[in-house]
Amino acid sequence: MSPITNIVGGAAISAADAAATRAAGAASGATAFKVDAPNVRYTGDAIESDYTYDTTIVSRDAESGSLKAKPAKVGYRFRTKTGVGRVGLMLVGWGGNNGSTVTASILANKKGISWETRKGRQEPNYFGSLMMASTVKLGVDEDLKDVYVPFNQVVPMVHPNDVVIGGWDISSLSIGDAMRRAQVLPVDLQRQVYDELHQLKPLPSVYYPDFIAANQEARADNTIGGTKQEQLDRLRQDIRDFKQANSLDRVVVMWTANTERYADILPGVNDTADNLLQAIASGHSEVSPSTLFAVASILEGAPFVNGSPQNTLVPGAIALAERERSFVGGDDFKSGQTKIKSVLAEFLVNAGIKPLAITSYNHLGNNDGHNLSAPAQFRSKEISKSSVVDDMVAANRLLYAKGEHPDHTIVIKYVPSVGDSKRALDEYVSEIFMGGLNTISIYNTCEDSLLASPLIIDLFMMTELMTRVSYRTDADADWVPFHSVLSILSYMLKAPVVPPNTPVVNALAKQRMAMENILRAFVGLPPNNEMLLEHKAFH
Numbered sequence: 001m002s003p004i005t006n007i008v009g010g011a012a013i014s015a016a017d018a019a020a021t022r023a024a025g026a027a028s029g030a031t032a033f034k035v036d037a038p039n040v041r042y043t044g045d046a047i048e049s050d051y052t053y054d055t056t057i058v059s060r061d062a063e064s065g066s067l068k069a070k071p072a073k074v075g076y077r078f079r080t081k082t083g084v085g086r087v088g089l090m091l092v093g094w095g096g097n098n099g100s101t102v103t104a105s106i107l108a109n110k111k112g113i114s115w116e117t118r119k120g121r122q123e124p125n126y127f128g129s130l131m132m133a134s135t136v137k138l139g140v141d142e143d144l145k146d147v148y149v150p151f152n153q154v155v156p157m158v159h160p161n162d163v164v165i166g167g168w169d170i171s172s173l174s175i176g177d178a179m180r181r182a183q184v185l186p187v188d189l190q191r192q193v194y195d196e197l198h199q200l201k202p203l204p205s206v207y208y209p210d211f212i213a214a215n216q217e218a219r220a221d222n223t224i225g226g227t228k229q230e231q232l233d234r235l236r237q238d239i240r241d242f243k244q245a246n247s248l249d250r251v252v253v254m255w256t257a258n259t260e261r262y263a264d265i266l267p268g269v270n271d272t273a274d275n276l277l278q279a280i281a282s283g284h285s286e287v288s289p290s291t292l293f294a295v296a297s298i299l300e301g302a303p304f305v306n307g308s309p310q311n312t313l314v315p316g317a318i319a320l321a322e323r324e325r326s327f328v329g330g331d332d333f334k335s336g337q338t339k340i341k342s343v344l345a346e347f348l349v350n351a352g353i354k355p356l357a358i359t360s361y362n363h364l365g366n367n368d369g370h371n372l373s374a375p376a377q378f379r380s381k382e383i384s385k386s387s388v389v390d391d392m393v394a395a396n397r398l399l400y401a402k403g404e405h406p407d408h409t410i411v412i413k414y415v416p417s418v419g420d421s422k423r424a425l426d427e428y429v430s431e432i433f434m435g436g437l438n439t440i441s442i443y444n445t446c447e448d449s450l451l452a453s454p455l456i457i458d459l460f461m462m463t464e465l466m467t468r469v470s471y472r473t474d475a476d477a478d479w480v481p482f483h484s485v486l487s488i489l490s491y492m493l494k495a496p497v498v499p500p501n502t503p504v505v506n507a508l509a510k511q512r513m514a515m516e517n518i519l520r521a522f523v524g525l526p527p528n529n530e531m532l533l534e535h536k537a538f539h
């Protein structure tokens with residue numbers, strides 16, 4: 001069966017085709033198609049593409065203020081190494097709800113473990129993962145019907161079933177016991193994976209009580225002592241040991257530990273790479289555990305992604321990543337209310353409707369919620385959840401004057417009895433035609449960790465891919481990696497960290513489009529533009 005026929009665009013994919021697709025994608029590096037074009041070369045170990053990046057440069061006449069738009073073209077060559085190799089994922093906070101849930105779920109998928117539910121047998125899946133459960137339009141077939149392929153098969157990507165998982169936690173519980181403590185996954189599934197997960201023990205971690213809620217102290221029975229420098233050296237050794245013990249080609253480190261308070265940005269402490277390294281050497285109190293993990297990862301050449309809202313990636317950490325040509329990304333998994341907001345707010349503003357007030361309330365009863373019940377930790381989350389509409393508002397000066405914003409309120413309450421099942425209520429009050437008002441209310445219940453776990457997988461897959469991509473322009477003497485700050489990850493994050501002096505994009509549709517079209521560019525395909533001129537012209 002040729003790859004292109006595995007996926008039938010337009011009509012529903014038949015069960016046979018779906019199975020074939022899953023089978024085709026069941027290994028790291030599988031792709032659904034090959035590009036037949038003079039600008040794309042499949043070499044022994046890479047895909048190379050010559051790509052013209054089309055953009056438009058706008059200038060404003062100083063006197064009249066009139067705008068002038070000038071199309072521009074930039075020539076790129078991309079090289080994507082196709083050998084995925086053996087890849088590891090080290091989770092900080094491995095024993096948490098997210099860490100234990102994603103580990104158990106990958107094991108269930110890898111072994112095809114199904115479980116009984118009230119409604120019958122449930123098969124494992126990767127629903128909620130952009131890479132593993134969504135498709136992208138490849139093009140049209142000879143009948144002009146859309147053809148779609150799995151997102152993870154546009155370019156060779158690691159399959160989550162092949163990842164080696166490890167990590168750290170300040171709690172000594174095995175991953176099996178952590179899964180039980182999380183109370184997220186069905187008991188019949190837990191029963192089947194417990195023994196294997198009970199063999200997995202988190203490495204001891206760095207614990208500074210000042211950075212997370214005092215109510216977390218009871219968990220902290222698995223910590224590293226010593227100076228900050230000794231702790232940094234230990235974390236670096238942990239990464240090296242994990243890589244060697246598992247014969248890995250690459251390791252990605254991801255923070256899914258508790259939300260920390262913001263660190264003060266202090267000149268001479270964490271404002272430059274050297275000052276940050278010196279601050280660690282001198283044991284400065286303002287260096288957080290998460291920043292220590294980021295520095296350890298950067299120095300070991302392991303990409304570091306921050307799934308929590310605190311400002312882990314202080315200026316010194318970003319500068320160090322740039323100097324070491326290491327990748328970093330963050331902040332804060334975009335899983336529920338904020339993900340919906342990054343769609344709904346864009347829809348309203350782009351429809352010429354003016355949100356006046358956005359009120360986001362939720363309560364939950366898991367340990368994340370317990371930690372967030374402390375003011376300093378809640379403040380970190382409030383910041384990451386509040387910035388998500390900024391770009392959409394700034395894009396429409398017909399609705400909003402410069403500096404004008406909708407009222408935006410974030411409330412999070414801790415209600416132990418609901419556990420991981422977050423209850424979220426959102427209200428959008430908008431001004432419509434002729435002074436009218438429109439109110440949209442949303443009630444959203446979800447197992448928070450079942451929304452976040454697929455994001456951990458997507459962040460891991462995209463980050464791993466970017467370690468195999470390089471590019472060059474006519475100005476470059478050799479192949480170079482993408483910028484150290486992976487803004488391509490923004491779709492999965494509430495408050496995307498971007499390269500210095502570059503724009504933050506929060507609108508979900510734009511974020512997905514960027515990721516989709518960049519992957520298409522890696523294989524020399526033009527961006528999807530949905531113009532469908534072939535269906536709009538007479539011939």
Ligand SMILES: NC(=O)c1ccc[n+]([C@@H]2O[C@H](COP(=O)([O-])OP(=O)(O)OC[C@H]3O[C@@H](n4cnc5c(N)ncnc54)[C@H](O)[C@@H]3O)[C@@H](O)[C@H]2O)c1
Nearest residue numbers: 093095096097098169170205257258259308367368448452
């Ligand atoms: N839907 C979601 O679950 C979601 C969405 C967005 C962001 N987040 C963020 O992801 C993070 C994890 O969420 P969770 O529900 O798994 O929380 P959790 O409290 O269940 O897990 C956090 C784990 O981190 C451990 N930990 C704390 N400090 C540590 C340290 N210094 N080193 C190593 N381990 C440490 C804790 O012992 C705990 O096991 C939180 O910051 C949360 O805000 C979660």
Ligand SMILES: O=P([O-])([O-])O[C@@H]1[C@@H](O)[C@H](O)[C@@H](O)[C@H](O)[C@@H]1O
Nearest residue numbers: 334335336337338362368369412
């Ligand atoms: O993703 P989202 O639903 O906007 O935000 C969520 C918060 O509302 C929730 O209180 C918190 O526990 C989760 O970590 C997550 O950050």
